[in-house]
Amino acid sequence: MKLEQGSISTKDLMIGIICFIQATVLRSGYIVGITRQDSWAMAVTGFLFSLPLVFIYAALLKKHPGKNLIEIDDIIFGPVLGKIISVLYLFFFASLAALNARDLGNFVADYMMPETPITVIILIFMIGCVYTLCKGIENLMHLSAILAILSIGAIVINFILVLRDIQPWFLKPLFQLEPMRYVQGTVSVVTVPMGEILAFTMLMPLLEKDTKIVKPMVLGLLFSAVTIGIVILRDIVTLGPLAEIVSLPSFESVRYVSISGILTRMESVYAVVLVILFLFKVSILLYAFALGLTEILSRNPRHSADSEGQSCKAGYFKSQKSHPPLLFICAALIYFYSLFVFESVMENVNWGATTAPFFALTFEFLLPVVSLLVAFLRGNGRAKEVQS
């Protein structure tokens, strides 16, 4: 495994997080289904409640600079229990990757290529992801700036183009739903797009300055929250009550665009952006899964960060590529997993609304908190030992 230290800047990390979350933002239907016309507010509350998650991740990573999540588990829980916890994380990453691949497969099969079997679509998609990772995760992170410009540009242009069709009174009545729905909506926003940045903890050893992670993560989340808010707002004021019915409100609202009969069918732009963002997201999840699996299975884990840093300096002019060795096997696993992860789209929607938040919270909140507590307690114990 050829890993290099310090080729991803904090700026790239921030933009990477934006892109990562954008992929889900464009599929905001599940939030609108819960909180209806007030969904835009969920972006604000979702952002506020995802801050604790970021601080937990940051605290964990700060305690163990230069390590990724799986290595941190080993340090905190010891070799046996640590491996078990790591396997749980890996299951989460694999599930997320499979779910997202399936989501994209469904989208393409429904809207772009109705006669093509979904297996082929996901296969091509996974080939794209594997090729991406073969070219190096750092390069993918470098690319995130272009993708962010692309996706945010698409959102802004679409927003301007639908201005003609908006009806602001669709936002009324404000905050009239039962409070439980707002809680549910907030938890949805926190867990599904925001908390998934847990996958970025696997990239931390590649950061230029691995101590400065709070700022880029928070800024990335803030920016993503703003775009979530804008996109949902656009969908609601364009579609009104229809937004709760359709499965892809963003897609439907963009269909409204018609500038003097010339500039129509803007949803094809939306589809292209969505496919690219999903490629980005699943690539990161696949990387997290493959790297974690490699580390669990390898007998001698990666050496300390210092030796890696030196090897990087020696290869100053070499092309920077690093991909985990089990990439192809992991990609195949995720491919087959994605084929049977859901029987139907309805099952997917139902799961997303009811089970997904709790499923995700286990890995995004519970396990990191427990890890942090254990690390804290063990750290205290060790300090006492030293004193006595």
Next chain:
Amino acid sequence: MHFIIKLIRLFKEQHARKIKRDYEMCFGEESPQILSGKLKKNIDSIKARFEGSSDLIIREFSFSEKKGREVNAVLIFLDGMVNMPIINDNIIKPLMHDKSIIQAGKISGAVNIEDIRDKFLTVGDVKTVYTYNEVIEACLSGNAVFMADGSCKALDIGAKGWDKRAVTEPTSETALRGPREGFTESLRTNTTMIRRKIKDPALKITDTVIGKRTHTQISILYIEGIADPELVREVEQRLKNIDTDSILATGYVEQYIEDSSFTVFSTIWSSEKPDAVAGKLLEGRVAIAVDGAPFVMTVPMLFIENFQNAEDYIIRSHFATAMRLLRLTAFFISLFAPALYIALTTYHQELIPTTLLFTMAASSEGVPFPAAVEMSLMMIIFEILREAGIRMPRPVGQTISIVGALVMGEAAVNAGIVGAPVVIVVAITAVSSFAIPFAADGVSLLGWFLLIMASTMGSFGITVGAFMILMHLTSLRSFGAYYMAPLAPFQRYDLKDTAVRVPLRAMNTRPQATKPQDLKRESAQPPQPSNASKYNRSRK
């Protein structure tokens, strides 16, 4: 008497050993055969090395070192590679003819070849050499070699003079308002042209020789204080690592030193125009000139350089920006047009405006092939036409273009073998690729990849394919620089010379991608004109 002869012999042997030691100290390797003191032996060995070469000229003559004492000497050179007037007037004439000067010279004892160099030869570039290899190398590079009996040294006299092409306007890059001169096949002419643009002693030109058979001279040019020393070392190292017997053009060197061979995009930039190369040098790049090739390469190369042109910096920035955007558009058209056409007609007919759809359907009615086959057929025919047009002699080339464009295109549509829209798309693709000559080859190959993706998976295939191409481009490196810089990784300050070209006054820093030592182009504080001057620029 016998003792004296022995002493002389001992002295000579010691002298030979000293020369050998000096040589080893200088070159750090086992000394090759050094020249002997006997002229006859030297001539015989050189003749043996050049056995079968009719162009070797060995001009034997003698001159009087002292009154009454004739010294045999020889001048060796290759016919056609030397400047004959120099040989005749500046070497042979002073030695043979100007006896008065010779007699006035205070030469005594053994022939002192350094004295001849210092007092008689009226040539600028003269070096003393010691070995057969040096003598042969000197002859092969167009110099004349002077040897005299009794001396185990030789003189390498610079008398290069072969027929070379004059400096003409470059054919591959034409200029409207820029300088019109182009590089030639002569290395020294090329470096001189660059030297004349950058009159600064910091412009360094270092030479190496590569190729066991061709002994091609290669120059590395860079500006000290701007170019990253690490980069210069890397270029030198990569050139040193080349192990081949022949270098015939820049492309040979390019393929040996480029970072990645498995890419359709070139990661080393080359140009026929000295002004363009000078511009690159001033941006902190390193240039590599190869003897015998009218192109000079510069590294590192960024992707955006495919769309830059030396003329961009000469014309006004608005127009330059418009041209840049146009070239980028041409790039996207030539890459995506055939694939998009296939995707639209095969999978996403609903995206085509209805009236256009009817027209297209009508024109491709009766065409026996699916759209992808039609497109492939026309693209292959176009590629053949292009190749034939380039390779055939010029008068025939025109015939080919007429036959190709008029007869085949028109006739194929009329005969109903291909639809007219396909011909139009292929034509647009071709014309667009001509607007970006540097990237055109790569684009035409990638077009096929996207065509396959489009014909199997429609617009989804194109999107995944485009992402893969983007990822491939981002993963490329050129001598330590990110190929997609300043876009990936994002460099805000370098964006001023990408899709837009800002006015020169705003372009006050060099691109950071090349890691220049001196980032500023302009002095930190430009001299302020006095307020009294009525010629002040209006500042808002």
